[in-house]
Amino acid sequence: MSKAQETVLEIDLSALTHNFNYLKSKLQPKTKFLAVVKAFAYGSDSVAIAKHLQKLNVDYFAVAYSKEGVVLRDAGITTPILVLHPQPVNFSTIIERCLEPSMYNAKILNEFIEIAEQHSQTNYPVHIKFNTGLNRLGFWENDVDYIVNVLKKTDSIIAKSIFSHLAASEDMDEKDFTKQQIHTFHSISNEFADKIGYIPWLHLCNTSGVLNYPEAHLDMVRCGIGLYGFGNSAKEDRNLIPIASLKSVISQIHNIEKDETVGYNRAYKANGFEKTATIPIGHADGVNRIYGNKKGFVTINGKKAPIIGNVCMDMIMVNITGIDCNEGDEVIIFNPKYKASNLAESAGTISYEIITSISQRVKRSFIKY
Numbered sequence: 001m002s003k004a005q006e007t008v009l010e011i012d013l014s015a016l017t018h019n020f021n022y023l024k025s026k027l028q029p030k031t032k033f034l035a036v037v038k039a040f041a042y043g044s045d046s047v048a049i050a051k052h053l054q055k056l057n058v059d060y061f062a063v064a065y066s067k068e069g070v071v072l073r074d075a076g077i078t079t080p081i082l083v084l085h086p087q088p089v090n091f092s093t094i095i096e097r098c099l100e101p102s103m104y105n106a107k108i109l110n111e112f113i114e115i116a117e118q119h120s121q122t123n124y125p126v127h128i129k130f131n132t133g134l135n136r137l138g139f140w141e142n143d144v145d146y147i148v149n150v151l152k153k154t155d156s157i158i159a160k161s162i163f164s165h166l167a168a169s170e171d172m173d174e175k176d177f178t179k180q181q182i183h184t185f186h187s188i189s190n191e192f193a194d195k196i197g198y199i200p201w202l203h204l205c206n207t208s209g210v211l212n213y214p215e216a217h218l219d220m221v222r223c224g225i226g227l228y229g230f231g232n233s234a235k236e237d238r239n240l241i242p243i244a245s246l247k248s249v250i251s252q253i254h255n256i257e258k259d260e261t262v263g264y265n266r267a268y269k270a271n272g273f274e275k276t277a278t279i280p281i282g283h284a285d286g287v288n289r290i291y292g293n294k295k296g297f298v299t300i301n302g303k304k305a306p307i308i309g310n311v312c313m314d315m316i317m318v319n320i321t322g323i324d325c326n327e328g329d330e331v332i333i334f335n336p337k338y339k340a341s342n343l344a345e346s347a348g349t350i351s352y353e354i355i356t357s358i359s360q361r362v363k364r365s366f367i368k369y
């Protein structure tokens with residue numbers, strides 16, 4: 001690891017390999033691995049991550065929106081890509097770029113069939129999404145007859161898989177609810193297979209589903225956060241390595257007197273003689289204002305320095321009183337030791353939010369061993 005000379009998000013591809021192998025080790029050999037690379041691969045870099053995982057022979061990718069899939073195709077990714085949340089306006093692009101849409105309601109299904117027919121497609125792969133309790137996207141259990149009838153009337157598309165999403169796979173207090181979702185998914189998929197006359201692939205588990213519900217791995221699993229190094233529990237966090245380190249430098253150090261204030265709206269007032277450091281990273285880079293006023297902190301030469309006052313667009317100020325440091329010294333916002341999940345928790349949010357917030361302004365650099 002090199003010392004940062006500016007704000008940089010350093011991505012360790014060997015950590016990605018480790019996490020991929022760890023998650024795969026939880027699966028039966030027949031279970032396929034879909035890597036979720038939506039939202040710039042959880043704030044890292046979707047192209048670099050997808051290229052690396054493609055080399056490791058990942059079976060599938062998923063993105064949220066078709067635009068994200070187009071970026072991967074433009075970069076030469078040839079692995080199948082599931083688009084989790086497509087909109088009809090993009091259906092032609094989806095077909096032209098060989099992306100595979102999730103069908104989550106009747107409107108989407110019928111409009112996609114229309115476009116697939118216009119493009120003279122036969123057996124274009126789609127993935128039928130069922131709602132089993134998250135109540136977000138998906139057909140309901142009692143829609144099976146309807147879907148099967150629609151599919152039987154066309155040869156333009158084929159149900160390559162049917163899937164659902166767990167609402168609380170990381171929360172062991174909700175085990176009964178999750179078991180019920182697994183049960184409902186089985187009854188939907190049995191009915192669907194019976195009525196359509198073939199058995200699509202079945203998939204249900206996200207990262208925490210993989211770790212907590214081995215009986216529900218089925219034909220494929222869909223892992224996001226685990227690949228990026230977070231396991232949604234202290235135990236699993238120890239088995240995974242965060243792939244991203246967000247680092248910066250000290251631009252300037254100030255010595256301030258008691259009652260002097262720091263930053264916009266004078267939100268921080270010094271309690272006595274204090275030393276502050278200004279860091280070139282702000283809310284436009286993904287350090288949300290929620291981390292201001294001592295909710296968040298950075299680490300300088302191994303010591304915790306709280307963020308004081310309000311987070312600015314391009315800067316934060318931190319209290320370095322008692323920390324031996326100089327202008328130009330490295331600042332760690334998070335890394336595998338000082339974890340993004342801890343920083344997130346200190347401000348009442350979650351690892352998913354902090355890592356996906358790192359804006360495209362921040363330079364990405366890669367470590368490959």
Ligand SMILES: *Cc1c(COP(=O)(O)O)cnc(C)c1O
Binds near residue numbers: 084205206207223
């Ligand atoms: C984002 C997403 C995932 C990945 O979830 P993780 O908790 O990050 O592993 C899986 N499936 C669906 C439908 C998703 O939207």
